[in-house]
Amino acid sequence: MLLARLVRRPLTRASLRTLATGTTAPGGVDASASVEPPPAGGHLPSVASSRYMRTTRDTALRTPGLRWADEDSADSTPLHSGRQTIKMNMYQAIRDALSIALTKDDSAIVFGEDVAFGGVFRCTMGLAEEFGRERVFNTPLTEQGIAGFGIGAASMGQTAIAEIQFSDYIFPAFDQLVNEAAKFRYRSGGQFNVGGLTIRSPSHAVGHGGLYHSQSPEGFFLGAAGLKIVVPRSPIQAKGLLLAAIRDPNPVIVLEPKVLYRSAVEQVPVDDYTLPLGSAETLQRGADLTILSYGTPLYNIETALALLENPPASLSSIIPQRVRGAKVELLDLRTILPWDMSAITESVGRTRRCIVVHEAGRIGGLGADLAAEIQERCFLRLEAPVKRVTGWDTPVGLQYEKFYIPDALRILDAITETLSY
Numbered sequence: 443m444l445l446a447r448l449v450r451r452p453l454t455r456a457s458l459r460t461l462a463t464g465t466t467a468p469g470g471v472d473a474s475a476s477v478e479p480p481p482a483g484g485h486l487p488s489v490a491s492s493r494y495m496r497t498t499r500d501t502a503l504r505t506p507g508l509r510w511a512d513e514d515s516a517d518s519t520p521l522h523s524g525r526q527t528i529k530m531n532m533y534q535a536i537r538d539a540l541s542i543a544l545t546k547d548d549s550a551i552v553f554g555e556d557v558a559f560g561g562v563f564r565c566t567m568g569l570a571e572e573f574g575r576e577r578v579f580n581t582p583l584t585e586q587g588i589a590g591f592g593i594g595a596a597s598m599g600q601t602a603i604a605e606i607q608f609s610d611y612i613f614p615a616f617d618q619l620v621n622e623a624a625k626f627r628y629r630s631g632g633q634f635n636v637g638g639l640t641i642r643s644p645s646h647a648v649g650h651g652g653l654y655h656s657q658s659p660e661g662f663f664l665g666a667a668g669l670k671i672v673v674p675r676s677p678i679q680a681k682g683l684l685l686a687a688i689r690d691p692n693p694v695i696v697l698e699p700k701v702l703y704r705s706a707v708e709q710v711p712v713d714d715y716t717l718p719l720g721s722a723e724t725l726q727r728g729a730d731l732t733i734l735s736y737g738t739p740l741y742n743i744e745t746a747l748a749l750l751e752n753p754p755a756s757l758s759s760i761i762p763q764r765v766r767g768a769k770v771e772l773l774d775l776r777t778i779l780p781w782d783m784s785a786i787t788e789s790v791g792r793t794r795r796c797i798v799v800h801e802a803g804r805i806g807g808l809g810a811d812l813a814a815e816i817q818e819r820c821f822l823r824l825e826a827p828v829k830r831v832t833g834w835d836t837p838v839g840l841q842y843e844k845f846y847i848p849d850a851l852r853i854l855d856a857i858t859e860t861l862s863y
Contacts, residue, residue, distance in 0.1 A: 486748050489705045489741045494725050496678055499527045502709040505678050506723055511714035527709040532702050535677035535710050536565045539684040542714050544573045547601050552578045554588055554605030562607055563644055563703050589615035593623050596638035609645035609697055610657045623693040624668030637691035645697035646738055646801050647847050652840030658802035660697055664779055670694040670719060671779040673737040677708040682717030690719055699737040722782035728771035731861060732789045735799040736775040739848055743772060743799060746853035765861040778808055787819050794825040795860050799848050804832040826863035831856045
């Protein structure tokens with residue numbers, strides 16, 4: 443494999459410089475002094491420069507699946523004339539969605555640890571002052587209490603929007619969410635429900651959160667029939683998916699990748715809109731390989747695809763020429779419970795190869811279920827085994843968090859291996 447071949451090479455001082463810069467002169471001499479230095483952000487795509495971000499008004503208003511709340515739902519061609527956008531990062535877009543929900547629904551309440559002060563990531567900043575502390579209020583430090591209160595409020599007709607301050611601490615609320623919220627409608631024979639409950643929670647790796655602030659707990663909820671789980675990748679997605687979750691007739695957990703709160707910036711429509719739950723979005727069309735992912739890893743995949751197409755000198759000798767021109771299809775699942783199986787099977791049926799990427803651990807992660815479903819439904823069309831690139835089955839290491847997540851090199855390795863199978 444690519445990484446193994448890199449590791450087996452003897453590392454000299456010159457080769458380390460080469461790996462860092464990708465520049466050598468004839469004879470293996472470092473040529474960094476004779477070439478123009480790279481730009482501050484590097485040549486490779488990042489979250490800030492990603493082409494998956496919609497940074498103009500026109501592209502933002504044409505987001506696939508966007509549905510304006512003030513338009514007839516039967517109209518399949520939404521009108522964009524007169525609509526405005528504002529540059530927002532992800533936490534600002536979430537705050538905007540919460541403000542719209544509170545404005546349009548008098549029964550809506552927002553609660554959680556420190557939300558009246560704006561929250562750790564500022565997603566509720568100013569809402570208590572705008573809507574009053576009887577509608578936006580702090581709770582004690584008790585996740586099971588927050589979830590239980592939300593279930594009770596939703597069962598009585600409130601629109602309950604709860605925040606679990608970090609998804610790493612959602613586990614005390616696990617019983618309330620899995621045994622109560624998920625089963626409420628079923629156990630009452632459809633007489634009662636808690637569809638008005640939405641649980642928001644910052645999630646996934648942040649770069650330095652370690653074992654208690656960088657976990658990805660979504661896999662633990664995959665067997666909880668009755669819940670929906672959403673993971674947005676950007677400000678436009680966060681606003682539209684959160685408003686859809688709040689209005690969905692089922693309890694929904696929205697896991698917000700915390701590293702994207704400030705790094706992901708787009709032009710976000712000002713008006714009220716939703717994006718469909720249970721529907722994947724194709725970010726890039728291709729014919730040779732399908733990659734499935736959600737949240738932050740989408741940007742690592744983008745970097746890996748840039749390396750595949752134009753590898754630096756330090757990698758060019760170990761990436762076969764025949765795979766560099768591969769056309770890769772990338773799907774953002776967005777909703778991971780229920781996932782969009784029709785879009786997945788349609789894509790994999792065409793490309794005949796598939797990789798699943800997520801930050802959560804390999805065992806019990808979404809990739810295991812997706813691989814099983816794909817191989818049941820597409821087995822006769824597959825030309826390679828479904829490959830998974832995931833976090834390791836260990837606690838998230840504080841000092842070694844970068845090595846835990848599926849970075850661009852691990853993804854590039856999987857792409858090369860799958861295309862060469």
